[in-house]
Amino acid sequence: xxxxxxxxxxxxxxxxxxxxxxxxxxxxxxxxxxxxxxxxxxxxxxxxxxxxxxxxxxxxxxxxxxxxxxxxxxxxxxxxxxxxxxxxxxxxxxxxxxxxxxxxxxxxxxxxxxxxxxxxxxxxxxxxxxxxxxxxxxxxxxxxxxxxxxxxxxxxxxxxxxxxxxxxxxxxxxxxxxxxxxxxxxxxxxxxxxxxxxxxxxxxxxxxxxxxxxxxxxxxxxxxxxxxxxxxxxxxxxxxxxxxxxxxxxxxxxxxxxxxxxxxxxxxxxxxxxxxxxxxxxxxxxxxxxxxxxxxxxxxxxxxxxxx
Numbered sequence: 001x002x003x004x005x006x007x008x009x010x011x012x013x014x015x016x017x018x019x020x021x022x023x024x025x026x027x028x029x030x031x032x033x034x035x036x037x038x039x040x041x042x043x044x045x046x047x048x049x050x051x052x053x054x055x056x057x058x059x060x061x062x063x064x065x066x067x068x069x070x071x072x073x074x075x076x077x078x079x080x081x082x083x084x085x086x087x088x089x090x091x092x093x094x095x096x097x098x099x100x101x102x103x104x105x106x107x108x109x110x111x112x113x114x115x116x117x118x119x120x121x122x123x124x125x126x127x128x129x130x131x132x133x134x135x136x137x138x139x140x141x142x143x144x145x146x147x148x149x150x151x152x153x154x155x156x157x158x159x160x161x162x163x164x165x166x167x168x169x170x171x172x173x174x175x176x177x178x179x180x181x182x183x184x185x186x187x188x189x190x191x192x193x194x195x196x197x198x199x200x201x202x203x204x205x206x207x208x209x210x211x212x213x214x215x216x217x218x219x220x221x222x223x224x225x226x227x228x229x230x231x232x233x234x235x236x237x238x239x240x241x242x243x244x245x246x247x248x249x250x251x252x253x254x255x256x257x258x259x260x261x262x263x264x265x266x267x268x269x270x271x272x273x274x275x276x277x278x279x280x281x282x283x284x285x286x287x288x289x290x291x292x293x294x295x296x297x298x299x300x301x302x303x304x305x306x307x308x
Contacts (some may be wrong), residue, residue, distance in 0.1 A: 100128035118159035120293030136170040164195025177221035181228035196237035218248040
């Protein structure tokens with residue numbers, strides 16, 4: 001009987017201690033994948049939210065959960081691709097696939113004449129190009145224009161390449177995303193394109209101003225940008241990694257928009273359509289392609305169009 005009383009007393013004291021530890025200076029946290037993160041201490045002061053380090057996250061894609069408008073799921077396998085040097089080539093029967101590159105001032109500024117030789121790039125197999133128009137800073141959020149966007153668009157178009165553009169976004173609200181869209185629209189005056197206008201919203205690490213942006217806000221940014229681009233008569237597209245696609249974007253909201261998706265391959269990797277989102281149309285498979293007329297290594301991309 002005495003032993004039983006001691007056990008009950010010990011249990012009661014343990015519960016009281018746990019309650020005190022939980023309420024003295026502790027932070028109340030909640031995180032819902034569908035809503036914003038909140039953290040409030042005992043004084044009602046909001047704490048800065050902490051998202052998982054994206055580099056440490058390896059989501060399992062569940063493409064059956066997504067329903068995309070007018071987009072048939074991709075169908076290919078490892079045997080549909082072969083490496084030719086540093087380029088991945090599609091050999092299957094389902095798609096017409098073209099090779100292309102994306103270009104910014106990084107590839108342009110160090111060339112002797114500060115110009116991409118687009119004719120040489122075309123002769124080396126490049127069939128389309130996506131040119132950076134603008135970039136927002138990852139810390140202070142300043143928005144500026146790529147110094148070489150105009151000459152790169154004009155050069156790619158003159159060489160007969162299908163040409164699209166992108167903006168590197170660090171928008172933390174829909175208004176900033178609209179600002180980016182308006183800047184792109186303004187920059188494209190006098191530079192006609194026949195390819196997509198891509199929203200490239202990225203989070204690399206906690207130094208990026210987008211690191212603490214919730215999924216709802218990230219989705220609102222992408223939606224605002226794409227809707228404004230579409231209103232202006234262009235075709236919007238979203239560039240995103242699997243981390244952001246899985247952890248931030250709501251695909252019920254963004255189901256109308258095609259995806260430009262980076263997954264960098266090595267020759268030992270195996271390709272499976274289950275690795276991709278069903279609304280992907282451009283796959284960025286490498287960041288180390290060598291292309292005549294460019295000089296520096298560039299991102300290599302494959303654009304898939306169904307044959308049937």
